[in-house]
Amino acid sequence: MNFWEKITGSDMTKEMKSFEARVKNLPADYQAAWVEINGYLWPHSDFTGRNLIPILDGVLGLLEETSADGQSVQEVLGDDIRGFCSALAGEEGAKSFRDKWRQQLNHNIAKKLGK
Amino acid sequence: MENLTEMLKGVLEGCVLDIISRNETYGYEITRRLNALGFTDVVEGTVYTILIRLEKNKLVEITKKPSDMGPPRKFFAINDAGREELRKFWEKWDFVSSKMNELKEKTL
Amino acid sequence: MGIKDLIEGKREWRAHVARVKTLPNDYQIVYRELQKYLFKVGPVELTEGTGLLSGIVELFEEGAASGKGVLEVTGRDVAAFCDELIKDSRTYADIYQEAIDSKSKK
Secondary structure: OOHHHHHOOOOOHHHHHHHHHHHOOOOHHHHHHHHHHHHHHOOOOOOOHHHHHHHHHHHHHHHHHHHHOOOOHHHHHOOOHHHHHHHHOOOOOHHHHHHHHHHHHHHHHHHHOOO | OOOOHHHHOOOHHHHHHHHHHHOOEOHHHHHHHHHHHOOOOOOHHHHHHHHHHHHHOOOEEEEEEOOOOOOOEEEEEEOHHHHHHHHHHHHHHHHHHHHHHHHHHOOO | OOHHHHHOOOHHHHHHHHHHHOOOHHHHHHHHHHHHHHHHHOEHHHHHOOHHHHHHHHHHHHHHHOOOOHHHHHOOOHHHHHHHHOOOOOEHHHHHHHHHHHHHHO
């Protein structure tokens, strides 16, 4: 079953439609990242997509908030979107990815506070 | 004393609960008490994360009160479940500390 | 309530953002970075309203009002502060893995 079959004819359609509407408001590089993230998460395992909704909702929230902040999508997700997705999905390497986010957080703060 | 963070991790929650059990109080006040006690490394943020957990585990009752400085403050008071948790905490602590002393004194 | 409702034009979120902007600059910097981190890790509390985030803002407001620097409030390791905050929370990763587990049991 592919992505589109999964989302049509199910109660997720409404949510996916509202996602789409939100995605349209994102800058182009963010939209591209969104497509890539979906492409990775959806076919990746075969469970009902309903469980994916909160994750996608969170990712979209992150994209909306950071794009409004004027940051580039690379700054937010890094170069490795695949890695980002496996971290989201709690797979192998998730721990090291979260460590990277942690370091990034402290590093950015130190840099921006000028210390 | 400094650099106690790791060692304090397991007991800080009990410390905070004990302070709350004496008097209804709020986060910044709890931090000041801990600092005055000698735990100088403890920051408000750490106490805040503990308070969130106490709240989540329903060990405290919360009242919001206006403050003369900054936003309204959340005041924390211990409840029955909290008192029971605190009793267990001191029991565990007494066990650990007596065993630690035993270990220190004893020739194995 | 989803993050969508949290962010998208909802009054509560706008009020929250406006509140962040009244913080001193160093507090704002730290707040924005830690919010970004929390959005990535995705504790479920984020989908339940602004509670988690506005709690942090309250903590910061009181810290600022008492004249402290932001790192005096959070400690130097802001990531550790965040992790403590969401220690018991389920995250996106947990939800995803649970879904896969329940699928493979069938």
